[in-house]
Amino acid sequence: MTALGHGQVKTWEPGKRKMPQSVQRQVVLPFGQVLRISFNSMMVRLSRSLITTATLALAIAFVAYIWSGYAILNSVWPHGDSTLQGAILASGYEMIDGQFGSSPKDRWLAILSLIVCVVGIVNAQLMAVTERFREIGTFKCLGALNSFVVRIFVLEGIYQGIFGGFVGSLLGILVSTLSLTLKFGWCAILHWPALGMLLTIGWGLCLAALLSLLGVMYPALVAARMEPAVALRTEQ
Amino acid sequence: MELQGEHNVVRLAEVTKVFRMGNNRVEALRGINFAIKAGEYLSIMGPSGSGKSTLFNMIGALDKPSSGRVFIDEVDVAQLDAYELAWLRCRKIGYIFQTFNLITVMTAIENVTLPMIFAGMSRDEYTEKGMELLGLVGLAERYQHRPSELSGGQQQRVAVARALANSPAIILADEPTGNLDLVTGEEIITLLKQLSTERGVTIISATHDIKMLNVSDRIVWIRDGRIDRVEERRDLKISVGQVG
Numbered sequence: 001m002t003a004l005g006h007g008q009v010k011t012w013e014p015g016k017r018k019m020p021q022s023v024q025r026q027v028v029l030p031f032g033q034v035l036r037i038s039f040n041s042m043m044v045r046l047s048r049s050l051i052t053t054a055t056l057a058l059a060i061a062f063v064a065y066i067w068s069g070y071a072i073l074n075s076v077w078p079h080g081d082s083t084l085q086g087a088i089l090a091s092g093y094e095m096i097d098g099q100f101g102s103s104p105k106d107r108w109l110a111i112l113s114l115i116v117c118v119v120g121i122v123n124a125q126l127m128a129v130t131e132r133f134r135e136i137g138t139f140k141c142l143g144a145l146n147s148f149v150v151r152i153f154v155l156e157g158i159y160q161g162i163f164g165g166f167v168g169s170l171l172g173i174l175v176s177t178l179s180l181t182l183k184f185g186w187c188a189i190l191h192w193p194a195l196g197m198l199l200t201i202g203w204g205l206c207l208a209a210l211l212s213l214l215g216v217m218y219p220a221l222v223a224a225r226m227e228p229a230v231a232l233r234t235e236q
Numbered sequence: 237m238e239l240q241g242e243h244n245v246v247r248l249a250e251v252t253k254v255f256r257m258g259n260n261r262v263e264a265l266r267g268i269n270f271a272i273k274a275g276e277y278l279s280i281m282g283p284s285g286s287g288k289s290t291l292f293n294m295i296g297a298l299d300k301p302s303s304g305r306v307f308i309d310e311v312d313v314a315q316l317d318a319y320e321l322a323w324l325r326c327r328k329i330g331y332i333f334q335t336f337n338l339i340t341v342m343t344a345i346e347n348v349t350l351p352m353i354f355a356g357m358s359r360d361e362y363t364e365k366g367m368e369l370l371g372l373v374g375l376a377e378r379y380q381h382r383p384s385e386l387s388g389g390q391q392q393r394v395a396v397a398r399a400l401a402n403s404p405a406i407i408l409a410d411e412p413t414g415n416l417d418l419v420t421g422e423e424i425i426t427l428l429k430q431l432s433t434e435r436g437v438t439i440i441s442a443t444h445d446i447k448m449l450n451v452s453d454r455i456v457w458i459r460d461g462r463i464d465r466v467e468e469r470r471d472l473k474i475s476v477g478q479v480g
Contacts, residue, residue: 026319027354030353137337140325141337142325142350232298
């Protein structure tokens with residue numbers, strides 16, 4: 001059925017096109033509009049997208065908790081007296097080359113939590129995109145290219161990633177600061193590493209955006225490639 | 237209209253469509269040959285399951301036929317690339333659906349302006365034309381409302397305004413009155429007829445609404461995926477008279 005169509009495309013000479021001004025015959029979706037459409041679309045479905053965002057936020061919170069905990073310890077260590085240093089070592093933190101850093105166990109835990117998170121996000125996004133097949137079909141009826149649909153979904157994924165990453169990083173930093181203050185006293189806040197925390201937030205945002213993209217890419221590609229009639233036939 | 241009189245806007249040649257559901261082959265269309273002239277108001281009638289909607293999707297380039305060819309403005313749709321196809325759907329054809337298919341997260345004005353954004357209009361242009369179109373369908377004051385805040389008839393009027401956004405040559409309506417009450421249904425039909433007579437837009441409508449018959453220039457009856465018969469309007473008045 002489609003083979004017939006493709007065969008004809010190859011034998012079809014551009015000079016014989018009955019659409020002479022095909023260069024002018026373009027459909028466009030300016031980036032500003034993609035920004036606006038995807039942002040509005042997310043805000044209207046806020047509770048729905050908050051579920052996806054929450055999955056992300058929790059995973060990032062865990063990673064940020066580990067990172068920021070070590071950042072605080074590294075910043076406190078030089079200022080602490082021997083009793084404090086003793087207390088830090090006694091509570092199970094290990095120094096490697098004069099620095100606190102993540103142990104292989106920490107890394108495995110973090111990677112595991114991220115994997116679980118990606119599976120959760122793919123699941124949530126698959127459902128969210130499936131719910132929107134009709135919308136996608138409508139977009140295509142109005143002249144949207146597959147890439148418009150992908151762009152809108154990818155941007156929504158990035159918004160969710162950035163938001164989830166930000167909330168998650170803050171949460172992780174808050175918890176690690178609180179727990180270290182409880183364990184080792186006010187010096188954790190006194191020597192709080194602002195720069196290290198900013199870095200943690202930055203990495204958290206990037207990681208969350210990446211995970212969110214991983215989750216949204218597959219469903220969005222599947223949806224964008226559907227024939228409009230097929231997408232419109234789906235139940236809402 | 238007289239100038240375009242002999243011009244075929246849509247032409248179908250031996251179009252078939254087979255759906256495969258597991259081991260079952262369902263032949264929705266079994267060889268349709270048909271031409272639609274510019275400026276015509278055409279109704280496709282037939283019982284449900286007769287292949288109306290499938291035919292509608294073929295004419296609108298929303299689905300690929302299993303075999304045969306669909307020509308829009310004498311261009312074979314199968315030969316168009318993704319860009320040309322999108323352009324065709326954007327500028328040449330306006331779609332109206334039974335289920336309205338408005339974007340639920342967008343307001344009335346955003347729904348109407350979306351095709352114009354795709355067509356590359358500037359913000360001022362599309363806002364002005366969008367408001368003008370909403371005015372035409374009598375919803376200018378409700379431009380900030382979302383579909384969920386509008387009645388069925390109002391949603392369908394927004395859909396009509398959206399279909400008109402890029403001044404298409406063809407308006408395809410799939411049971412446009414199917415989900416509407418009698419009065420609103422008639423309003424939509426009147427609006428479509430008005431477009432056909434005043435702007436020379438070709439209206440193709442799949443329907444089983446008898447009210448549509450009065451305004452149609454031609455009626456194509458579909459049965460079991462084939463064209464059963466084609467009636468001209470003058471013949472039809474007699475049969476409607478007999479029924480009424």
